[in-house]
Amino acid sequence: MRITVYLTGGIAAYKAVEVIRQLQKQHHEVKVVMTKNAQKFVTTNLLAALTKEPVLDDLWTKDVESSVPHVALARWTELAVIVPATANFMAKIANGLADDAASTTLLATNAPKLIVPAMNDQMWLNPATQRNLTILKKDGFKIMEPTIGLLAEGYAAKGRMPEPDQIVAWVENQIHQDRPLKGKKIIISAGGTIESIDPVRFIGNRSSGKMGIAIAEAARDAGAEVTLVYGNVSVALPEGINLIKAESAQVMYEAIKKQFASSDALIMAAAVADWRAEKVANKKMKKQPDQQKLQLELVRNIDILQTIGQIKRADQLLIGFAAETNDLLENAQAKLAKKGADYIVANDVSQDVFGADQDQVVILSKNKKPEFWPRMTKQEVANKIIDELLESLKDDKKKN
CATH class of the missing domain: 3.40.50.10300 (CoaB-like)
Incomplete structure (x- = not known):
């Protein structure tokens, strides 16, 4: 399956590298879109080397000025996985904003979309975040809720991103649920x-x-x-x-x-x-x-x-x-x-x-x-x- 992985600017972005590796081991083709904040934790060079594909992080570079890369990638995508998904990025997509490469590409994508949130527990429980989650679910997004574990702030609470093998198992389960020839x-x-x-x-x-x-x-x-x-x-x-x-x-x-x-x-x-x-x-x-x-x-x-x-x-x-x-x-x-x-x-x-x-x-x-x-x-x-x-x-x- 052709999977586009979206990395947003949370510290759990380093775990997304292992998610990508495991998706490749499951025989999926993987391409990556990154927000500018995600690059503070993981480099585009690393992900390009891992996927053997260019990473989309900017709509306005000289390399892409004569093409429409976000639309091409949106059409290529058979499944979109946002991992980790920050509260900010979820708020943007819940309200249909498209102000960077990641949000623009996702808005142009008709493929099924999976979200793996990761954030501080207070941000997770904030009414605004919960309201955005409700909107996203209504719009057809599938959500893998964060786990209770040690957060970057140094205490245990709900907001920690699940481990890569758990995420990949959940993604595979979502894929198989929608596969029309399952069991044949x-x-x-x-x-x-x-x-x-x-x-x-x-x-x-x-x-x-x-x-x-x-x-x-x-x-x-x-x-x-x-x-x-x-x-x-x-x-x-x-x-x-x-x-x-x-x-x-x-x-x-x-x-x-x-x-x-x-x-x-x-x-x-x-x-x-x-x-x-x-x-x-x-x-x-x-x-x-x-x-x-x-x-x-x-x-x-x-x-x-x-x-x-x-x-x-x-x-x-x-x-x-x-x-x-x-x-x-x-x-x-x-x-x-x-x-x-x-x-x-x-x-x-x-x-x-x-x-x-x-x-x-x-x-x-x-x-x-x-x-x-x-x-x-x-x-x-x-x-x-x-x-x-x-x-x-x-x-x-x-x-x-």
Whole structure:
């Protein structure tokens, strides 16, 4: 999940550094916004080094004068966490003020917002602070109340910020409450399969695995328990996901079949080889001095999508991909009818698709007209596919 952490000017800001580290360990992308007062306790250099992202602390620097960074960050954000939240900052956002980078960015953010207050006990109990808390709760903010503990003033009272591990556990709990695929098991295949010719050579394809991995990340972020069965990929594998390496079509089929019975959905984004060598040499096939040709006998691989389509239950969802170089809709429609899939994601791979960051796809499903999606990033395509999956699972639940 994409989380923006807001640091405000309380002494507990040093604890927020550990909160950020732990959120990263939970596989979240984290960016930081700071108030000027927060920088008296923690430097922007430290947080930029930690997140590998620039820290937004000023709307008027030369670096940002030709852009609108607070709006870009607000749109990027999937969850906003204000930690620590001072009484002053809570008063500002409760009244809709936007007079610095932090308050302006937060006001532009439509994502869910979590607040972790930290202050002196007298400030916490002040009627003005309690009134602001009531307003914030009414506006949809979630509040993690401070604990009783030793304050900066040297005595114990309510106002101390909870420890970082407690904060992260609370944030994770809030995230999971809102995750629509919580409790669902999703299998996703990715990458190209490899069919050996000898110990050195193989038959393969140009798939990078980007799309399948993007879908796996989107399903994970939506709360699903994800199993990624992957072949040959050229990009980094995601974290927080059950990973099964399966280079050949047969091994991929066996891995998927083993997992499928207990799963809610399978998304076959892998580029599975249609053919394999009938006989695999046990040592490298060296060319002979007078040899001009090499003849290979190929046999058909198992059609994983079609085979799984024959055994899937009515309560399971099956999504396949059709990578075509010609007659896109005609071929994809035939695949939808033949394979037993609920959806086919069709794309023209004749140019600039394999290994690229963007794609343009057409979604085909039974009893519906094809949906032509605009060209977008593969991550955006992945998010929309997960949205389609979620709607289908909801419709199936209503039918049952």
